[in-house]
Amino acid sequence: MKNTLTKAILITAASFCAAAVFADVNIDYLSAPDKTVSELLFGYNTLYCVPDQPEDGFMPDERWQAEYLPQTMQELGVTSLRYPGGHIVSFWHWDDPFAGGWVDLWDPSKTFDSRAVREQQYSGFMDLDEYIQQCKTLDIEPILGVNVLAGYKFGRVQDSIDEAVAMLDYCEQNDFDVTYLYLDNEVGHQGGLPNHIDAGAYPELVKQFSIGIKNEYPNIKLICNYIHGLTHWTVKDLVRDYGQYFDVIDKHLYYNTGVWGEYSRNDWLNDFTVDGYKSEIDSFHQFCKDTGNEHIQLGFMEWNFGGSAGTSSENGNFFDQAMVMSEIMMMFIEKNVDMACVWPIYWPGTGRNLVEFEPYKHRPSFTAMQMFKEIQGQEVLSFSSDAQNAIVLGAHAKRSETAKNPKIVILVLSKDTSESRDFTINLGDISPEFVSGTSIAEGDNGWHRSVRMSPSLNQDNQISFNVPGLSLTKITAVMSKSDINADLEVDIEDFMLLGDEWLSSPDNVFADIAPAPSGDGFVDMIDLSAFSGQWPGFYNNLFCWWEFEQAAGQEAGDSSGNSRIGTLSGTNFQDSSVRGISGDGLYFDGVDDKVTLDLAGSEWPEYTVSFWVKTSHLGQANYSGLFNTSSNNNANTFQIDVDGGNPGSYRYHGSADGIIGTVKDDWTYIAVSFSSGSADLYYNGSFVRSVSAGDTQIDRLQLGVNRSGHLPFEGIIDELRVYDDALSSGEIQDLYLSLLPQR
Numbered sequence: 245m246k247n248t249l250t251k252a253i254l255i256t257a258a259s260f261c262a263a264a265v266f267a268d269v270n271i272d273y274l275s276a277p278d279k280t281v282s283e284l285l286f287g288y289n290t291l292y293c294v295p296d297q298p299e300d301g302f303m304p305d306e307r308w309q310a311e312y313l314p315q316t317m318q319e320l321g322v323t324s325l326r327y328p329g330g331h332i333v334s335f336w337h338w339d340d341p342f343a344g345g346w347v348d349l350w351d352p353s354k355t356f357d358s359r360a361v362r363e364q365q366y367s368g369f370m371d372l373d374e375y376i377q378q379c380k381t382l383d384i385e386p387i388l389g390v391n392v393l394a395g396y397k398f399g400r401v402q403d404s405i406d407e408a409v410a411m412l413d414y415c416e417q418n419d420f421d422v423t424y425l426y427l428d429n430e431v432g433h434q435g436g437l438p439n440h441i442d443a444g445a446y447p448e449l450v451k452q453f454s455i456g457i458k459n460e461y462p463n464i465k466l467i468c469n470y471i472h473g474l475t476h477w478t479v480k481d482l483v484r485d486y487g488q489y490f491d492v493i494d495k496h497l498y499y500n501t502g503v504w505g506e507y508s509r510n511d512w513l514n515d516f517t518v519d520g521y522k523s524e525i526d527s528f529h530q531f532c533k534d535t536g537n538e539h540i541q542l543g544f545m546e547w548n549f550g551g552s553a554g555t556s557s558e559n560g561n562f563f564d565q566a567m568v569m570s571e572i573m574m575m576f577i578e579k580n581v582d583m584a585c586v587w588p589i590y591w592p593g594t595g596r597n598l599v600e601f602e603p604y605k606h607r608p609s610f611t612a613m614q615m616f617k618e619i620q621g622q623e624v625l626s627f628s629s630d631a632q633n634a635i636v637l638g639a640h641a642k643r644s645e646t647a648k649n650p651k652i653v654i655l656v657l658s659k660d661t662s663e664s665r666d667f668t669i670n671l672g673d674i675s676p677e678f679v680s681g682t683s684i685a686e687g688d689n690g691w692h693r694s695v696r697m698s699p700s701l702n703q704d705n706q707i708s709f710n711v712p713g714l715s716l717t718k719i720t721a722v723m724s725k726s727d728i729n730a731d732l733e734v735d736i737e738d739f740m741l742l743g744d745e746w747l748s749s750p751d752n753v754f755a756d757i758a759p760a761p762s763g764d765g766f767v768d769m770i771d772l773s774a775f776s777g778q779w780p781g782f783y784n785n786l787f788c789w790w791e792f793e794q795a796a797g798q799e800a801g802d803s804s805g806n807s808r809i810g811t812l813s814g815t816n817f818q819d820s821s822v823r824g825i826s827g828d829g830l831y832f833d834g835v836d837d838k839v840t841l842d843l844a845g846s847e848w849p850e851y852t853v854s855f856w857v858k859t860s861h862l863g864q865a866n867y868s869g870l871f872n873t874s875s876n877n878n879a880n881t882f883q884i885d886v887d888g889g890n891p892g893s894y895r896y897h898g899s900a901d902g903i904i905g906t907v908k909d910d911w912t913y914i915a916v917s918f919s920s921g922s923a924d925l926y927y928n929g930s931f932v933r934s935v936s937a938g939d940t941q942i943d944r945l946q947l948g949v950n951r952s953g954h955l956p957f958e959g960i961i962d963e964l965r966v967y968d969d970a971l972s973s974g975e976i977q978d979l980y981l982s983l984l985p986q987r
Contacts, residue, residue, distance in 0.1 A: 269631045269658075269665060273672045277623035284385060284583035285576050286620055287324030288317070289546060292370040293332060293345045294592055304370040307590060307601070308378060316589065316599050317382050320610065321617035324385035326426070326585045327375045330546055333389035333429050334440065338411045342366040350394045372411070376420045385423070387467070387545070387585070388415075392428035392449055393441050401449070405456035412461050424583075426467035426494065426545060427453055432478060433471040443470065443478045447486045454489035467543060469494035474528040474542075487537035492583065493528070494543045497521060498550035499568050507551025507560035512568060513659050513714075516632050518575045525579040541582035547572060548587050549609070553595030554690060561690025565596065566608035570657050570716050573616055574637045577624070586613070608692035611684055615718045618653050633659040634667070638719075643730065645753050646762055647974040650723040650730040652676065660713035669719065671705040674732045676721035677785055679707050680978040683717040698826040703805050720978050725757040726775045734775075742767065742775055760850055760919045760970035785969035787851075788841065788945065792821070792830040792962055800830075800839050810839040810945070824962035825856040825911050830947075834860070834868075834958025838948035842875065845943035852967040853884075854915035854926075854979060855947075859907055859959040863890035867897070868957045869950025870914075871964075873942040877951040880941040882923070884914060885950055886957070896925055902935035913980045919970035929980025931973050 290313075292304060307313045317325070328336045335348045342362040343349045349356060356362065379386045388411065395404025408425065415422045427450060432443030441449065450468055457464055468490045472478050479493060498504070499519055501511035517523065525542065532540050549568045551560025560568075569586075576584055590597055598610040606614075619639045629636055638654030652674070658665055679701045687693030699709035699719055711717050723730075728738040745755040745767040756763030758774035788808035790800045794817045800810035812820075814836035822831045830839065857870060866888025874881035882898025886907055894904040894914055904914055905927030915926035923935045945966060949956045965979070 269629065269634045269667045271627055271629045271634070271636055271656075271667065271669045273670060273674060274626040274628055277625055279580060279624045281577050281619065281622045281624060282582045283323050283621040284543075285323075285573070285581060286321060286616070287326060287385070287387065287545075287583065287585035288320070288322050288589040289326045289329055289585050289587045290370065290375070290589055291330075291332065291591060292328035292336065292341060292375070293366070305368045305374065308370065308374065312599070312601060312604055313589060314378065314382060315604075316610070317384070320598075320614055321620065322382070322384055322589075323620065324387055324424075324583070324585065325375075325379060325382075325589075326387040326389070326545055328370075328389055330429050330587060331439075333391055333426070334393040336389065336391055337394070337407065338372050338388075338414075339407070341369055341371050348391075348394050348398075350398050350400060352398065372414070373418075376415070376418055380420070386420070387424045387426060388422055389426050390428065390453065392453060393439075396441055396445060396449060397437060401452060402456075405453055408453065408457055409460050412457070412464070423463070424465050424467060424492070425457065426469065427490070429469055430471040430496065431469060440471075443472070446470070446478075447482050450482065450486055451489045465491035467492040467494050467545065469496070469545065471496075474524045475531075479528075480531060483532060483537050483540060484535045487532075487535065487540055491539065492541045492543045494545040496546040496587075497544050497572065498546075498548055499572060500550035505550060505552070505559070507549070507564065507568075509560065509564055512564070513633070513661065518572060522575060522579060525575075525581070529580070542580075543583040543585075544576065544581060545583070545585045546587040547584055548596045556690055557595070562595070563608045563686045563690055563692050566612035566684070566692060567657065567659070567714065567716065569609050570612045570616075570655075571635060571659075573613070574635050574655075574657065577619070577637060608684065611692060612716055615655060615682075615684075615716060618651075619655070634665075635659070640723075640730065640732065643725070643754055647972055648725045648754055648757060648762060649677070649972065649975065650727055650732075652719075652721040652723065652732075654707075654719040654721070656711075656715075656717040656719070658711060658713055658715050658717070662713035664710050665713050666710050667708065667717075669707040671707065671721070673705070674721075674723075675705050676701060676707075676723055678975075678979070679719060679721045680981060681709055681717060681719045682981055683711045683715050685712040685715040696826070700803070722975055722978065725754075728752070728754050728757070730754075739775070742771065761917070761972035785967045787966045787968045788964075789966075790839070790947075790964040791827065792817075792824060793827050795821070808841055808945075810841045810947075812837075812839050814838060814948075822960055824960060825858075826963060829856070829858075829960045829962030831960050832948045832957055834864075834956050836956065838946060838956070840947075841945045843943055843945065845878075845941060847940045848918075848942050848968065849940060850919040850968065850970040851942070852915065852917045852965070852969065852971040852976070854913070854976065855964040856911055856913050856962045857894075857959060858911045859909060859957075861958065862907055862909060863892055864888075864907070864958065865955055867950050868955045870894070870947065870957050870961065872946050872949070872951040873939070873944065874951040875944045878941060878943065880938050881943070881951060882916075882937070882939040883951045884916070885955075894927070896923055896935055896937075898923070898935075898937050898939040900935045900937045902933055904932055915971075915976050915979070917970045917972075917976065924970075924973075926973070926976050926980075929977045 390408045395401040431441045431446045433440045436442035470478050501508045549565035553565045622639050635657040641651045679699045681697050681699040683695035684692045685695050726734045728741045742755050750767050755767050758770045786804040789803040791803050798812040798816045802808045820831040821828045864886050867885050869883050869885045872883035886892045887895045892907040896902040904925045913928050917924040923937045925932045
């Protein structure tokens with residue numbers, strides 16, 4: 245299974261008073277890792293068949309073959325897939341799955357057409373070969389079901405065991421590695437027979453199937469499931485007396501705030517136990533320990549929102565589902581749950597689906613679960629929060645070969661009814677280079693909306709942001725590439741790792757930190773120079789940052805903390821301050837408005853320039869300048885301008901030219917990342933092209949005109965950031981997303 249090694253941050257809550265008025269929320273970093281999150285928490289259930297008359301008229305094969313479901317799986321970062329489904333496993337036979345659904349071919353009271361007829365009739369069902377192919381293509385862990393009910397109900401237990409072994413033989417012959425089998429589904433439901441196994445009969449069946457299967461495949465892990473709670477006597481008896489025969493207890497969770505199928509948002513907002521499951525999980529783990537069965541793992545192989553979901557349901561809407569599912573996933577990680585599968589990936593007509601079809605569309609629950617995508621295979625760090633209704637989970641994602649900066653990703657679930665809340669995350673000695681954020685809150689008709697936000701990072705390593713009271717927020721803090729071992733600090737251990745790879749093509753690719761963005765395949769003085777600039781301590785590569793939030797005057801303050809203040813001429817903040825992409829922006833009148841910071845001329849081997857722009861009109865004159873780096877059109881400098889067309893294009897113009905993207909009458913994000921004689925151009929967060937250029941001389945930073953001081957630009961500019969480092973495409977994407985306007 246392909247997964248990036250990452251670290252997770254789990255933030256636990258402090259005491260809470262129900263009568264308190266929620267205002268600022270403070271979250272503090274406490275200590276180093278103490279546990280790891282299982283990658284198998286991020287699984288989903290498939291359904292190999294559908295009801296006889298599915299509401300949308302589509303069969304499973306059509307959903308998979310049209311790439312809708314594979315696309316959904318990839319976008320979610322799914323790590324496992326349970327097949328053939330839930331209760332359907334009690335009727336399913338892997339070598340002939342064409343009985344029609346919830347009917348068993350072994351039932352002697354039924355008559356069936358020939359297999360050829362049935363296979364044609366139900367050709368749209370997902371058979372084992374198709375499931376195997378999807379698992380291989382998507383590189384995910386298979387979780388296969390065993391029909392135990394048929395053997396029990398029809399007096400053919402040995403035949404059922406042989407059928408399970410034959411299925412594993414078939415998988416082995418097809419080079420398909422299987423580790424997990426689940427032994428039927430929801431034992432004891434509806435009183436047992438005729439549609440479920442009797443609760444009292446299950447333990448001996450588990451023993452028989454375990455002996456029969458593990459004699460042939462000793463490494464198989466067996467999953468057992470009762471309909472009852474984890475502390476029910478049936479589960480306890482199975483664990484205590486038959487624990488040696490199986491490996492995982494499976495509990496199904498559909499969150500309700502009363503009886504089955506009922507949900508109240510107000511009740512959920514005041515529930516911090518996840519309907520009592522937190523204490524139930526603790527009791528289960530303790531019972532396994534007390535009975536000498538600590539090897540037994542805990543899974544939730546079906547889980548989801550228990551209300552109706554929909555656009556306007558009083559029993560919970562789509563957005564309620566997203567918020568509840570987020571809290572459940574956080575609980576799984578907090579309570580050391582080993583594996584879990586959302587039910588369903590898709591079921592015709594249900595409000596619990598994560599996507600819609602015709603047209604394909606993500607529901608709020610999809611967007612929420614996708615925000616957990618990076619939280620896989622991670623070590624948990626301890627944090628504390630002073631608000632119980634601010635539940636926080638995060639991840640320190642170690643770098644990949646193409647994105648060598650480690651990142652801390654922090655998810656914040658705010659369960660509050662206020663219009664907005666202020667948050668501060670105190671990272672202590674952890675020093676990010678920059679931060680970005682995205683957030684979702686409730687939109688119209690039970691859907692979600694993106695929240696425009698701009699988290700700030702101060703010199704005390706505090707991240708501050710404001711979001712709606714009921715929301716899910718993702719904060720990304722990008723760390724230094726010189727933190728080679730990704731332990732949240734640049735220190736002697738990183739220096740030793742650099743030394744281990746000195747003058748070589750490194751085995752540890754993360755020691756190759758320069759030139760930006762991803763090194764040159766060799767560790768030498770370039771890497772040592774980059775490292776020494778950031779050790780001891782972290783080095784902030786943000787050279788200056790003009791947010792244009794001043795209320796008056798002619799000085800553009802520098803939010804980087806480096807006091808590189810821009811001077812306005814031709815205007816002032818009283819006259820030209822307008823609504824920007826984030827807070828206020830600065831309007832340039834196309835006549836004589838500009839902002840300037842003069843610098844001593846020097847060589848910049850690496851840099852990044854980024855800003856947001858919104859033109860006042862299309863078709864501005866050729867060479868109308870937005871940004872430039874020279875006081876007198878000097879050589880080896882550049883400007884960002886427009887090319888004179890209508891509507892025109894934004895352009896990089898220096899020792900070489902390159903079109904960045906079309907001028908539009910909407911907010912547009914432009915970035916240039918320069919290193920090793922190449923300027924990488926970005927338009928709305930996406931890489932456009934590289935331009936071979938030698939533009940390493942910078943003697944000023946100026947907005948509003950070109951290098952000759954002529955042809956001014958008319959429009960709004962906001963959030964100018966200049967770095968003395970070449971940011972990666974991922975970092976530029978994070979900057980773009982952090983201020984993406986609400987649409």
